Amino acid sequence: MKKKLSSKIKESLPDYQSRTPSYYLQQLNSDILASFNSEQIEAITRMLNQAIPKPSPKIVDLRFIVDLIFSRFYIVLFVGKDRRKKQRQYNPGKIARIGNVMAATTLLIGLNFVLSAFILLFVYLIKSALGIDLFPGHLSDTLRNVL
Template sequence: MNRSSDPLADLISQPFSHPYLARIDPTLLKTLNEQQLAILDEVLETLTPKRAPKLVDLRLTVDVIISRFYIVLLVGKDQRKTMRSYLGTNFTRTLNIFIAALLLIGLNLSISAFFILTAYLIKSALGIDLFAFHLKDIVAKF
């Protein structure tokens, strides 16, 4: 039987194709038959965590002079089979809801301010006057 045409036999020739297979001694791996390789492959596929699709997958790296930080924002459906136990009190739950509301309001205000200022700059660049006063006149008074 030509073992190179069988995809399971390719696991033997490429011991580092799967992180768990790399830990098995190659001589022991060569002694496995097709059925054992099929079962081993099925078990390893079950044990290997799968990436769930995310609605938002934002990963940023911030370089500071002395260190490097990363920011990760993931939004997706919770696909765990068991419910998470939440050990917080009513105070922490209320505080979490309050902070989440503040973050959403802050995000909304930031996006709104960006769009309003962008529209104002475009209006000014085109020379369109909607009002008798300008923002620079108001700022100059202070």
């Protein structure tokens, strides 16, 4: 019952990005809306126009969904000009800063590990293609003996 009700409500709502100031004014109680004069409604409309976020053009707008057996995830990647305020309002606390440093360190170590593994694999493949055998019991010889 609850799902049917919420789906009906969602169907009646316009898309978030297509909402206008008049949509929000219509959400007001009719008695309250009637109490405003035209100057007040115009001022509220101007304020709502400034408050409603305008989408910025994006160079890359990649959205896709990953369906797994137990859950469903969405992945979004946007690339575009940053039009937000330069100074952020949020100042992370001491614990958050420590967590950020730990996460950045873990990511850098992981990236270093993956990059090193690919470089070693590339060097090994070149060595094998050239037929250079640094140690007796080369991996391909060992695999042939085992199989």
